[in-house]
Amino acid sequence: MSLFCADRLSYTVKGKPLVLEASFALEPGTLTMLVGPNGAGKTTLLRLALGLLKPDSGTATLEGSDVSKLAPVQRARKVAYLPQQRPLIWPQPVRDIVALGRFAFGAAPGKLSREDEAATARAIATCNLEGFEERAADTLSGGELSRVHLARALAAETALLVTDEPVAALDPRYQHEVLRIFSDLAREGKALLTVVHDLGLAARYADRLLWMKDGRIVAEGTPRETMTSDRLRTVFDIKARIDATDAEAISLNILGPA
Amino acid sequence: MTRVSGILSAGLVAALVFSLLLGSVPLPLDRILGAIAFQASEGDQLLVWQIRLPRSIAAAVVGAALGMSGAALQGLLRNPLAEPGILGVSATAALFATFVLYFRLVTAGPLVLPIAAVSGALLATLVVAAAALRNRSVVTLILIGVGLSSFSAALMALLMNLAPDPFSLSDMVNWMLGTVANRSFEDIAFSAPFLIAGIAIMLLTRRGLSALTLGEEMAEGLGLNLKMQRLGVIAGAGLATGAAVALAGSIGFVGIVAPHIVRPFVRYDPARLLIPSAILGALLLVLADVGVRLLPTDNELKLGVVASLIGAPIFVWIASRRRLA
Numbered sequence: 001m002s003l004f005c006a007d008r009l010s011y012t013v014k015g016k017p018l019v020l021e022a023s024f025a026l027e028p029g030t031l032t033m034l035v036g037p038n039g040a041g042k043t044t045l046l047r048l049a050l051g052l053l054k055p056d057s058g059t060a061t062l063e064g065s066d067v068s069k070l071a072p073v074q075r076a077r078k079v080a081y082l083p084q085q086r087p088l089i090w091p092q093p094v095r096d097i098v099a100l101g102r103f104a105f106g107a108a109p110g111k112l113s114r115e116d117e118a119a120t121a122r123a124i125a126t127c128n129l130e131g132f133e134e135r136a137a138d139t140l141s142g143g144e145l146s147r148v149h150l151a152r153a154l155a156a157e158t159a160l161l162v163t164d165e166p167v168a169a170l171d172p173r174y175q176h177e178v179l180r181i182f183s184d185l186a187r188e189g190k191a192l193l194t195v196v197h198d199l200g201l202a203a204r205y206a207d208r209l210l211w212m213k214d215g216r217i218v219a220e221g222t223p224r225e226t227m228t229s230d231r232l233r234t235v236f237d238i239k240a241r242i243d244a245t246d247a248e249a250i251s252l253n254i255l256g257p258a
Numbered sequence: 259m260t261r262v263s264g265i266l267s268a269g270l271v272a273a274l275v276f277s278l279l280l281g282s283v284p285l286p287l288d289r290i291l292g293a294i295a296f297q298a299s300e301g302d303q304l305l306v307w308q309i310r311l312p313r314s315i316a317a318a319v320v321g322a323a324l325g326m327s328g329a330a331l332q333g334l335l336r337n338p339l340a341e342p343g344i345l346g347v348s349a350t351a352a353l354f355a356t357f358v359l360y361f362r363l364v365t366a367g368p369l370v371l372p373i374a375a376v377s378g379a380l381l382a383t384l385v386v387a388a389a390a391l392r393n394r395s396v397v398t399l400i401l402i403g404v405g406l407s408s409f410s411a412a413l414m415a416l417l418m419n420l421a422p423d424p425f426s427l428s429d430m431v432n433w434m435l436g437t438v439a440n441r442s443f444e445d446i447a448f449s450a451p452f453l454i455a456g457i458a459i460m461l462l463t464r465r466g467l468s469a470l471t472l473g474e475e476m477a478e479g480l481g482l483n484l485k486m487q488r489l490g491v492i493a494g495a496g497l498a499t500g501a502a503v504a505l506a507g508s509i510g511f512v513g514i515v516a517p518h519i520v521r522p523f524v525r526y527d528p529a530r531l532l533i534p535s536a537i538l539g540a541l542l543l544v545l546a547d548v549g550v551r552l553l554p555t556d557n558e559l560k561l562g563v564v565a566s567l568i569g570a571p572i573f574v575w576i577a578s579r580r581r582l583a
Contacts, residue, residue, distance in 0.1 A: 052478055076481025087473040089336045090526035100472060104481035108465045110530045152472070156480075 001064065003028050003191045004079075004160055009048045009058035018044045020215040021058070026160065026193055031186040033202045034195045036212030037236055042195045043084065045212065046162055049193070050081050062160065076104035082153040082163040084195075086145075091136040094148050098123055101155025123155040126181060143174035150178060154185075161185065163194040167201065179205040199236075203227055203252045211235050224250055233258045260530065262523040266537040270318065273544040277314040278306060280551045308442070316441040316505055317547040317561065318540040321512050323453055323502040324348075325539020326532050327495040328513020329520075330460045331383075333467035333528030334491040335390050338518060339400060339577055342499040343510025343569075346406030347382040351503035353410040354378030356430050360417050372449045376500030382406055383496040387488060436507035436562020438547060449501040456498030460532060463490035467528035509562040511569020512539045518576050 002025035011019040019041045026032055034042050047053040049060050051067035060067045062078050070078075080101065088097070096109035101123065102116040112120065124130060127147040137145065146166065153161060166182075167175040175198065182192055183205055196202050202209060203223045211219040211226060213235045219226045227250060232240040241253040278290045283305065285293075292298035293306035324342060331340040342348045358364050358374040386406065390399040414434060421427040466487040469477040478484050502509070516539040517531055524530035546564045553559055 050479065052475070072478065072483050073481040076479065081476070081479030083473075083475045083479065085473060085475060087336075088471065089338075090471055090521070090528075092471060092526045096525055096527060097472070100469060100480060103465070103469050108468045108529050109525065109527050110468075111465075 002026060003063060004049070004193075005061045006045075006049055007059050007061070009045065009055045009060060011044055011048055011053060011055050017215050019048060019055075022048075022212075022215070022217050023058075024210055024217060024220060026191045028159065028191050029186055029189050030207045031182055031192045031194070031205060032208045032210060033206035034193060034210045034212060035197075035199060035202050035235075040212040041215040042212055043164055044215075046081075046164055046193070046195065050079060050162060051075055052081075073104045076156065076158075078158055079160040079162060080153040080156040080158045082149055082161070082166055084164040084168070086149050088137050091138040093134050093136060094129060094140070094151075095120065095124070095133040097137060097148055098129075098151045098155050101152040104156060119157050120155050122157075123151040126154055126185075127151040128177075143170055143177075146170055146174070146178065150181070160191045160193070163192070165195050165197060168197060175201060199227070199232070199240075199254070200252050203250050224248065227252065260524070260534070262520060263534045263537055266520075266534055266541060270537055270541045270544065273541055273548065274314050274318065277317070277544055277548050277551075278310045280548060281305070281310055309440075312441050312443050312446060313438050313547070314544060315443075316438040316446055317543045319446060319449075319453065320438065320502040320506040320509060321516075321539040321541070321543030322536040323456065323498040323539075324509065324512040325516035325542075326457060326460055326536040327499045327502075328539070329517040329528065329531045329535035330463065330467065330491050330495050331513070332517055333464075333470060333531070334387070334488065335399060336470060336473070337399060338521075339514065339573070341511065341513035342379070342383075342495065342502075343508070343513060344400065344407075344573070345382070345386045345403035346410060347379050347386065347496070347499050348503055348508040348510060349407045349410035349414075350382035351375040351379035351500045352433055352508040353414050354381075355504060355507075356414055356417055356433050359429055359433070360421070360426060368444070368448045372452055372501060372504035375504035376452045376497055379500030379503060380493065380496035382410075383492045383499070387492050391488065432560070433507040434562075435560035436509035436565070437560045438506045438543075439558065439561075441505065445505060449505045452497045452504070453501035456494045456496070456501060457536070459490055459494030460498065463487055463494065464529040464532050467491070467532075471526075471528060507562060509543070509565050511565055511573060512542055514576065515569050515572050516542060518572070 004026040006022055006024050009019055009022045022045055036042055048055050051070060054068055067075055099109045099112055099120045102119060105116060107116040127150050129147055129151055150166060167178050179201055186192055206223055209223055209226050210217055218235060219231060227242055229240050229242055232238050237258050239255045239258045243251045245251050289298055289302050290306060293302040296303060328341040332338055354377055355371055355375040358370055364370050386402055389402045418427055418430050466482050469480045469482045474484060517535040520531055520534045520538055547561050550559045550561055550564055
């Protein structure tokens, strides 16, 4: 059985379907990327999968239980979520922000068990933030701050990690650095679902791609199987050339709007 | 107890003892302490237990309630400018209290006044929080508070305009300006249940306030029950603020100044902010009440007036130099 299973999830707001009959599965050890144009319903699908939104129809099951029936704390112990919006209001130190990842285990920044402290330290190490523990959030660069948020999500040490555009607004170096961390986590057996806008990064790092357009999942498979110039035209309305570089990898060259 | 709470508590105790030394009859420290321990003359005991101690305790209790309510509301609304006074919660509570005074409903029982003030506070907190959470804009939040305050002030002005005699008028003015003069332990006791319930509820919600520092969506992702969290803070702050207003009338700015001063010492964590903010709020109001009595004015200044004179410039200063948007 898959770690996570979405079965025909649908969600409509004011008569406009944002997500329609979306089904997919997530397996341990797999980095799955959700791609699609702006407004395709990617964030809504993530929120449905996490149980933060209640679907009009369909079910999402996580380790065999319906996410909409899980208590918030139970759910948060199984899946960590890093949303697109990460609004901090206070200049808190890095360690305290990361420690909030242990919230579902009864922790708070001022109240950490030994286990919470160890998990926080591991997340900080994974995201290369050692030495930053006492730095205030408002003294960090955008790249550093995004690693802090990622560390916060990792601190829960859940089997599934769901992230929404974790590399948007990062420079190329940090984009690759963060996605390297994602790849490593997948190799360690975690399941990851992430929304990514940069198709080059998707082709390079994803184990599987979910293609989304107008609320529907229109294709699913490895980058090599699913990333074709036809699909890029139908989903993104762009003209692109795809070349197979070796057995696994492909190279993508976006030429312009279709 | 954390170090910052310990230091503030020591300061609070010192301020309370000092406040007992002040009054129209000079009384040295040893006679004050003797009276507290029931080891002094009957006259001294009466003076301390009936007049000075209730006044000082009332100032401390009101300051604690406002300090903690401000800290909790700031955590919930993710806004360092949220405060019962700014948001119109105190004004609405004072309006409801004035209303029952004006129509002489208070004669029905000693709990009528605190219940009226608490109802006003809860209603205002609910309105502000509902609007703020729907809109999520800092500016809107403050504007709604200003609107609510103005509306309450307008209704209060209406009641004053229609006041039948100068005595009820001066009663209402007392209420608007805020004072702890002539409070008894009985007054404190009738506010206490609401105050204790409010503080207990706020303390129960404090871990959730930490999660909210990351934003509402992330807090939900962390496993926070957002609905319960909002209800808890609204109920807790409403109960505590209402109880404070029932005891002392409308006193502003304590709830914004106390958390702001404490915040850097608790690593900006809203959960660890609540208790020291309450202690500092208590300390500030006891000191303000001492100041009220030391100033050589013909008419004793009202506590709320002094609090606003100190607090309003600090509010402007905080608003003008926020670090993270």
